[in-house]
């Protein structure tokens with residue numbers, strides 16, 4: 001779609017959660033504004049978001065949740081090893097409740113607020129999911145007169161005398177480019193989780209990482225900003241989604257609602273490495289980023305199920321409550337069917353053995369028989385003297401057939417690459433703003449984290465997207 005004008009007060013690059021929050025704010029300020037969205041649909045990964053972080057929101061007040069902001073800030077700084085920016089994080093925490101209230105007043109509906117695992121109770125779940133929230137924002141922005149150019153990407157920021165002067169934009173269908181004039185650009189392109197080169201720089205475990213994003217978060221914002229003189233700032237954290245079925249033939253979303261995936265990754269059953277050795281307390285999956293890290297320390301990881309576990313999960317119930325997953329919360333009534341189907345179809349991630357020895361031989365898991373014998377002794381003793389897994393999740397393996405499910409690690413977003421100030425202005429390597437250049441959402445969220453995503457503050461990337469999109473617009477006249 002071709003932009004209607006050649007000059008705007010503001011151009012927002014990216015029509016995801018942060019870009020849409022910025023668009024509505026720009027509409028409220030009566031700025032002539034264009035949103036460029038390189039995809040054919042609006043919302044980016046915002047469409048898949050479960051909920052957004054907030055502190056002191058209307059909903060928390062209604063439900064009697066009070067969070068001590070000073071303690072929250074301190075614990076998040078500790079969690080990030082002080083690699084998060086304290087002033088930036090403090091501003092997010094202080095304004096996150098008001099941001100939730102603003103979204104609510106716009107018509108975004110929230111179904112509940114609470115925690116995830118051992119976290120702060122900050123995640124406000126969107127009624128109808130992220131798609132419902134981005135739809136409200138999109139419609140509101142249009143009603144306020146904001147222009148959207150779909151299938152149109154930003155290619156380059158034009159600078160004049162060290163100040164943003166415009167953008168080169170490209171029609172993704174025709175390849176046609178065009179120059180636009182503007183003195184203000186907000187980059188909100190969703191980070192770099194879909195850019196294998198940039199991800200590879202961040203982690204040596206690249207091959208077993210599976211992006212669950214929509215494929216459009218290719219790091220465009222940071223590259224546009226770097227070309228315009230922005231500093232390269234810590235390629236912060238990857239939001240690991242814990243273990244995921246390592247399927248080399250189909251994309252990860254195929255397994256999103258799979259009970260086999262939930263059993264293998266969420267139930268804290270035995271995990272072994274490429275030699276068949278146990279290497280971690282499997283209930284580490286209380287923290288999806290820690291679980292991802294642990295899995296990636298091994299060359300390969302397999303989750304081992306026996307028939308007794310399958311029967312228990314199918315007919316009796318779960319060993320461990322499944323957190324953020326679309327599968328049944330009570331039982332895995334489709335587990336046996338899924339196993340039979342995947343075995344029959346020759347899925348490479350699934351291996352079946354009538355005995356432990358047969359399974360070990362098929363996968364060359366040399367230590368597996370010994371590992372299982374030792375693990376069963378731990379189960380009988382009632383305590384995991386090796387790695388300290390909680391007693392309720394110690395379940396023995398004795399009844400064949402046995403299955404090994406190979407695990408990789410899902411990743412939802414990658415944060416970092418740019419440094420911004422408290423107004424979300426992008427900074428150069430001297431620590432000063434590149435005049436007219438702002439970043440929001442995942443493009444700027446490296447300011448909030450250290451080496452890992454803050455699972456302890458659930459909803460923080462979505463909460464930050466809404467807060468930072470709005471925050472960037474406040475400075476623009």
Ligand SMILES: Cc1cc2nc3c(=O)[nH]c(=O)nc-3n(C[C@H](O)[C@H](O)[C@H](O)COP(=O)(O)OP(=O)(O)OC[C@H]3O[C@@H](n4cnc5c(N)ncnc54)[C@H](O)[C@@H]3O)c2cc1C
Nearest residue numbers: 014016017018038044045046050154190441442459461462
């Ligand atoms: C499956 C899944 C579930 C998630 N759940 C949660 C959750 O519950 N809570 C949470 O806090 N976070 C969650 N996240 C993280 C999520 O990425 C962020 O919360 C949120 O979407 C970030 O907003 P954003 O605007 O930065 O990026 P996005 O919402 O992804 O938007 C970026 C947009 O920019 C566009 N774009 C990219 N490059 C260009 C370009 N050159 N020109 C024009 N447009 C461009 C993209 O097409 C995209 O539409 C989840 C992510 C995934 C993948």
